[in-house]
Amino acid sequence: SQQGEEDPQALSIQEGENATMNCSYKTSINNLQWYRQNSGRGLVHLILIRSNEREKHSGRLRVTLDTSKKSSSLLITASRAADTASYFCATASYTGGFKTIFGAGTRLFVKA
Amino acid sequence: DTEVTQTPKHLVMGMTNKKSLKCEQHMGHRAMYWYKQKAKKPPELMFVYSYEKLSINESVPSRFSPECPNSSLLNLHLHALQPEDSALYLCASSQEPRTFNYGYTFGSGTRLTVV
Numbered sequence: 001s002q003q004g005e006e007d008p009q010a011l012s013i014q015e016g017e018n019a020t021m022n023c024s025y026k027t028s029i030n031n032l033q034w035y036r037q038n039s040g041r042g043l044v045h046l047i048l049i050r051s052n053e054r055e056k057h058s059g060r061l062r063v064t065l066d067t068s069k070k071s072s073s074l075l076i077t078a079s080r081a082a083d084t085a086s087y088f089c090a091t092a093s094y095t096g097g098f099k100t101i102f103g104a105g106t107r108l109f110v111k112a
Numbered sequence: 113d114t115e116v117t118q119t120p121k122h123l124v125m126g127m128t129n130k131k132s133l134k135c136e137q138h139m140g141h142r143a144m145y146w147y148k149q150k151a152k153k154p155p156e157l158m159f160v161y162s163y164e165k166l167s168i169n170e171s172v173p174s175r176f177s178p179e180c181p182n183s184s185l186l187n188l189h190l191h192a193l194q195p196e197d198s199a200l201y202l203c204a205s206s207q208e209p210r211t212f213n214y215g216y217t218f219g220s221g222t223r224l225t226v227v
Contacts, residue, residue: 030212040200040223042116043155045215088154092212097168098143100216102154 005104006089012109019076021106023089024069032065033090033100034074043088046074081112113138118203118219126227127193133222135186135203143209144186145216146178147202155202161186162209193226200224 007022023032031050035043049056049065049072056063062075076083089103116137125131135144142163147155160168161180169178175197177189186203200223204216 033215035216035218040149040151040221042202042218042220043204043216045217048213048215050212097160098162098209098212099157099160099168101157102147105154 006087006106008106009104010107010109012111013079015079015081015110015112017079019079019083019108019110021074021087021089021108023072023074023103025072025089025091025103026070027091027093027095029067029091029093031092032063032072033092034061034063034072035088035090035102037086037088037105038084046087076108079108079110081110084108084110114217116203116205116217116219118201118222120222121220122223122225124225124227125190125193127195129193130189130191132190133188133201133203133224135188135219136184137205137217138184139205139207139217140183141205141207141217142183143206144180145204145206146186146188147204149200149202149221159188160209167209190224193224195226198224198226 033048034046037043047058060077065072086105088105090100092100119134144161146158149155158172159178164180179187200221202221203219207214
């Protein structure tokens with residue numbers, strides 16, 4: 001089952017611009033994570049934000065979490081062509097077990 | 113070693129075949145997962161193993177049979193699959209299955225085609 005919905009579905013920007021992706025979810029969560037996937041291969045964990053945190057930074061990445069609105073955003077600053085990938089949010093919650101469920105994803109294209 | 117290794121990378125099998133996918137990690141992680149991903153879709157959870165015991169089965173058809181022989185190894189046995197089972201099968205692990213403090217480490221996946 002799919003927990004998160006991401007917006008936009010696809011995003012095309014020029015190198016050097018910032019990219020913002022949004023994720024909304026439906027149920028209470030323990031944490032929210034963002035992953036990157038290149039060319040349909042394995043996913044790479046980018047950042048984890050706990051439900052009691054509001055903002056987190058890692059290098060060029062900034063993640064915010066608003067549990068009252070059940071939404072999160074991922075900002076990639078000064079994008080590079082190498083950032084071209086699909087980005088997924090994933091929500092972790094205890095629903096019959098410790099589960100992490102992925103959202104639909106945003107496909108990011110960074111043009112050189 | 114900070115990797116999850118999946119073999120084979122590609123697999124083509126007939127509907128009457130039996131095959132197995134293998135996943136290995138040596139990071140001391142105690143939770144391991146199988147996800148299925150169709151093209152342009154998010155990964156869908158199939159199974160969760162916690163301390164080598166099956167803790168979650170997301171109503172997966174019995175033609176998929178998981179096995180966790182030890183803390184480093186996870187197998188997915190396949191039998192009598194259908195063409196619609198063609199997908200990328202991803203294995204992942206995480207450090208501690210009973211908390212939400214850790215992200216997942218994914219393997220690069222096995223691309224399965226059922227003919």
